[in-house]
Amino acid sequence: MLETPQRRPARFITFEGGEGVGKSTQVRRLLTRLANKGIEGVRTREPGGTPKAEAIRSFILQGRSEAWGAGAEAVLFAAARLDHVNQLIGPNLEKGTWVVSDRFCDSTRAYQGLTGGVEDRLIDALEVLALDGHSPDLTIVLDMDPVIAFERVQRRAVEDGLQVTGDRFEKEEIEWHRRLRHGFLDIASANAYRCVVISAEQSEEALEEAIWDVVSSRFPELQGRAA
Incomplete structure (x- = not known):
């Protein structure tokens, strides 16, 4: 009698x-590497990922929530995340599809918490509500001097014939972005079991390899097989 094969666990x-550190590019590259190994994955982002969450994203990034303060923004992000988890992340993980997200709950903790001054107890409560038990298996923190990051953004915009205007957060002063960078590093240090910091001050190809080394070594089903 043939045994029923076990379903490979889905990873988040x-x-x-x-x-400007290159998250979106590396999300795409990682999903390509996973697909080459026969692993089905879905790409998503925060805020966003679902129609309702994308509407909240547009509202926030247009600066329409700025006058309400960081606390109100944290609540809006949590509302978007709850829908994202319920409608996209949870269902895909349940059916065995890997999920790779450009930002998740750590961004709220860094932007509205450590940088925006929202108290930990509010961030913690919103996180419990929105995640519904769906914590990431691995978080890649891409680290880069914000001065270098914005130089890259401006250079690519010029190459593409675009004008850099900046959204709700991109237009903040450079010192704000330096505090944000240290916020992410603090989060990674406090969650070393889950977070891995990788320098993004290297070529896209070298960064892709560094990320793949981390991902393939973290999950047993990827070890020993080239992508």
């Missing part, structure tokens, strides 16, 4: 870091 991987 998140990318974090400041503005």
